[in-house]
Amino acid sequence: MQKSGCSNRSARSRLFSILIFRHSNSLVGALFGSLFLRYISPMDTLAKLQILSGAARYDASCSSSGSKHEGSACGIGNTSSSGICHSWSDDGRCISLLKILLSNDCRYDCAYCVNRSSNAVERASFSAREVVDLTLDFYRRNYIEGLFLSSAVMVSPDHTMERMVRVAETLRTEEQFGGYIHMKIIPGSSSELVRKAGLYADRISVNIELPSQASLQRLAPQKHKDAILAPMAMIGREIASSLVERKANHHAPRFAPAGQSTQMIIGASPENDFQILRLSQGLYKKMNLKRVYYSAYVPVSNDSRLPVLAAPPLLREHRLYQADWLLRFYGFSAEEILSDDVPNLDESFDPKSAWALRHPEFFPVEINRADYGTLLRVPGIGVVSAKRIISARRFSAITPEGIKKIGVVMKRAKYFITCSGRSFEKSDRPAALLRQQLLLGESSDPALPTQLVLPGIFS
Amino acid sequence: MNRYLYDGTADGLLSAMAWILEEEPDPEQVALAERKDTLFEDGFFIGTDATQAEALFFRLRKQAPDAAHTLYSFMLAEKEGMESSLLHFLSLAFIHGDKINGHLTHPAVRDIVGVAKKAGRELHRMKGLLRFEKLQEGAYLAKMEPDHNIIHPLAYHFSRRLRAQHWFLYDVRRRTAARWNQGTLQFGTIEQFTAPALSDDEKRVQALWQAFFKTIAIPDRKNPRLQKSNMPMKYWKYLTEKQDD
Numbered sequence: 001m002q003k004s005g006c007s008n009r010s011a012r013s014r015l016f017s018i019l020i021f022r023h024s025n026s027l028v029g030a031l032f033g034s035l036f037l038r039y040i041s042p043m044d045t046l047a048k049l050q051i052l053s054g055a056a057r058y059d060a061s062c063s064s065s066g067s068k069h070e071g072s073a074c075g076i077g078n079t080s081s082s083g084i085c086h087s088w089s090d091d092g093r094c095i096s097l098l099k100i101l102l103s104n105d106c107r108y109d110c111a112y113c114v115n116r117s118s119n120a121v122e123r124a125s126f127s128a129r130e131v132v133d134l135t136l137d138f139y140r141r142n143y144i145e146g147l148f149l150s151s152a153v154m155v156s157p158d159h160t161m162e163r164m165v166r167v168a169e170t171l172r173t174e175e176q177f178g179g180y181i182h183m184k185i186i187p188g189s190s191s192e193l194v195r196k197a198g199l200y201a202d203r204i205s206v207n208i209e210l211p212s213q214a215s216l217q218r219l220a221p222q223k224h225k226d227a228i229l230a231p232m233a234m235i236g237r238e239i240a241s242s243l244v245e246r247k248a249n250h251h252a253p254r255f256a257p258a259g260q261s262t263q264m265i266i267g268a269s270p271e272n273d274f275q276i277l278r279l280s281q282g283l284y285k286k287m288n289l290k291r292v293y294y295s296a297y298v299p300v301s302n303d304s305r306l307p308v309l310a311a312p313p314l315l316r317e318h319r320l321y322q323a324d325w326l327l328r329f330y331g332f333s334a335e336e337i338l339s340d341d342v343p344n345l346d347e348s349f350d351p352k353s354a355w356a357l358r359h360p361e362f363f364p365v366e367i368n369r370a371d372y373g374t375l376l377r378v379p380g381i382g383v384v385s386a387k388r389i390i391s392a393r394r395f396s397a398i399t400p401e402g403i404k405k406i407g408v409v410m411k412r413a414k415y416f417i418t419c420s421g422r423s424f425e426k427s428d429r430p431a432a433l434l435r436q437q438l439l440l441g442e443s444s445d446p447a448l449p450t451q452l453v454l455p456g457i458f459s
Numbered sequence: 460m461n462r463y464l465y466d467g468t469a470d471g472l473l474s475a476m477a478w479i480l481e482e483e484p485d486p487e488q489v490a491l492a493e494r495k496d497t498l499f500e501d502g503f504f505i506g507t508d509a510t511q512a513e514a515l516f517f518r519l520r521k522q523a524p525d526a527a528h529t530l531y532s533f534m535l536a537e538k539e540g541m542e543s544s545l546l547h548f549l550s551l552a553f554i555h556g557d558k559i560n561g562h563l564t565h566p567a568v569r570d571i572v573g574v575a576k577k578a579g580r581e582l583h584r585m586k587g588l589l590r591f592e593k594l595q596e597g598a599y600l601a602k603m604e605p606d607h608n609i610i611h612p613l614a615y616h617f618s619r620r621l622r623a624q625h626w627f628l629y630d631v632r633r634r635t636a637a638r639w640n641q642g643t644l645q646f647g648t649i650e651q652f653t654a655p656a657l658s659d660d661e662k663r664v665q666a667l668w669q670a671f672f673k674t675i676a677i678p679d680r681k682n683p684r685l686q687k688s689n690m691p692m693k694y695w696k697y698l699t700e701k702q703d704d
């Protein structure tokens with residue numbers, strides 16, 4: 001733990017923010033003493049909820065999920081096998097969990113995070129009981145599938161983790177809560193607490209935060225690689241052994257039955273997409289992770305260690321998610337998608353189209369004969385349409401009209417397939433022309449702001 | 460082409476189909492419609508037989524569970540004028556089994572599967588969008604106006620999820636209701652609905668949810684179009700978080 005000047009400074013600035021906060025509450029106090037009393041009198045749940053759900057909404061800290069797709073990951077509770085969205089927020093994202101921090105009162109000072117101790121923001125902390133009641137009140141009214149609890153580091157990792165575990169424990173044992181619980185593990189907390197968390201939660205996750213140790217050291221100096229990787233490995237082992245035990249004995253305790261996920265911040269440090277994808281590939285293969293979430297860095301400070309971004313690199317995040325799908329569901333390897341010579345994903349094409357353009361020898365693919373794995377490699381054919389093609393073929397050969405009805409995105413696929421020997425486009429098109437055609441057809445891709453990185457930042 | 464009529468009820472439809480599938484050599488060449496009792500209507504009327512109807516459904520569920528699921532969802536849609544397509548779909552399902560749902564190039568299959576999918580989608584959506592309010596005496600009430608008649612499967616879903624609560628579902632347009640209390644699920648109709656009083660802390664909890672809903676959105680990424688396409692405005696009427704819009 002780095003002490004000395006750093007933490008003094010942060011203590012001062014926190015006091016400063018408290019003063020501002022009191023002021024803004026316009027307490028017309030005469031004496032400092034009465035002001036002080038007002039301050040320590042408890043803040044009401046509504047005010048805390050606003051601070052602590054607001055702090056959880058950005059993806060760029062250990063204090064949040066980073067998952068736009070969390071909906072599909074949950075619902076493994078005792079009641080539902082497919083993800084349920086309970087609402088869609090004003091930015092169009094699915095809301096399925098009560099996603100909050102237990103506290104944003106952090107003693108760490110990670111450069112990329114709004115809650116860093118040196119930042120003057122309003123601080124608040126829930127009691128375990130408050131979180132339990134909120135979760136139950138919301139669940140009973142069908143607002144949510146369950147709870148997603150994270151926290152800043154209050155006092156110490158163990159102190160924080162202990163309170164978080166108490167929330168989950170109360171929900172499960174006292175309240176018989178059967179909904180979904182996802183808990184973040186605070187790096188550096190004891191393995192005993194991590195184990196307990198895994199027994200109560202459906203999913204637990206440790207954030208890897210940044211794609212390399214060097215970046216971690218530079219931007220999150222109080223977090224050590226080992227404090228992140230050790231619990232990850234331990235969770236992986238516990239999940240595996242609980243599965244084995246439960247095969248033998250149905251009543252053996254379940255350990256994080258929905259698995260383990262992690263999150264990393266994109267664009268706050270200089271790693272390229274190839275490094276990132278290889279890291280994810282390793283996490284999927286070696287640590288048995290269920291999901292890796294990428295979250296575009298949202299500029300929150302002028303710290304000189306951070307790049308100056310005009311906007312969060314959303315398009316890059318989007319492309320990384322697409323590449324991640326290729327790793328998990330389409331049978332691609334990181335080395336097929338990128339290489340040392342081409343280390344970054346193409347911004348104008350989705351990674352599958354980019355791969356297809358580099359591999360003309362693989363095409364055209366015959367819709368009525370190709371196997372599942374081959375169909376999956378065609379741009380415009382996804383997991384669902386590939387399966388539909390296979391099942392529709394059993395009745396009769398698929399006709400060109402039939403392909404459209406099945407849901408294949410023809411404006412992309414047409415350059416890469418034949419249908420009973422017939423092609424849809426001249427296949428001898430020069431590559432450059434094909435790229436252009438595809439780009440024109442790409443317009444339905446959601447228009448995302450392009451990232452603007454000033455050169456020479458990472459010198 | 461032979462033409463048959465039935466009485467317009469779900470049981471009537473199923474028993475007519477059971478009869479035709481049994482007696483007709485090529486059901487795909489047969490038409491089936493609801494009897495409207497007009498002067499010029501022609502066709503043989505097939506009476507309703509609930510045991511026949513049930514037997515047909517169970518037989519299908521055994522031979523082609525996915526197709527039975529499609530049939531079930533299709534019935535939730537209360538669609539009129541698609542009886543012949545349904546008959547053809549069933550006759551194909553008994554020949555090909557579950558593979559039939561993939562035969563989307565056949566017009567009858569496409570129509571039936573399409574309608575069933577829509578009903579299934581709304582059912583899934585309502586599992587998330589239904590909102591309960593706590594009443595004074597401690598029970599919870601959820602009102603809704605879905606396009607499809609989904610109260611049965613929906614109530615079943617909540618009977619597993621909110622087991623420990625006493626609750627009601629109320630389909631405002633169809634005037635049907637479901638009630639779950641201490642392990643029993645009942646269905647009925649409501650002649651006259653008077654809004655019951657809410658419990659004292661209901662408004663407080665609703666305000667908390669509204670606050671959460673507002674804060675969780677990232678301000679510079681507002682996207683009302685995406686929000687509406689995922690959560691069409693027709694559902695907003697009963698959404699707690701949308702009451703101030």
Ligand code: SF4
Nearest residue numbers: 062106110113116152
């Ligand atoms: S530990 Fe770092 S990332 Fe987590 S809340 Fe504190 S400052 Fe933010």
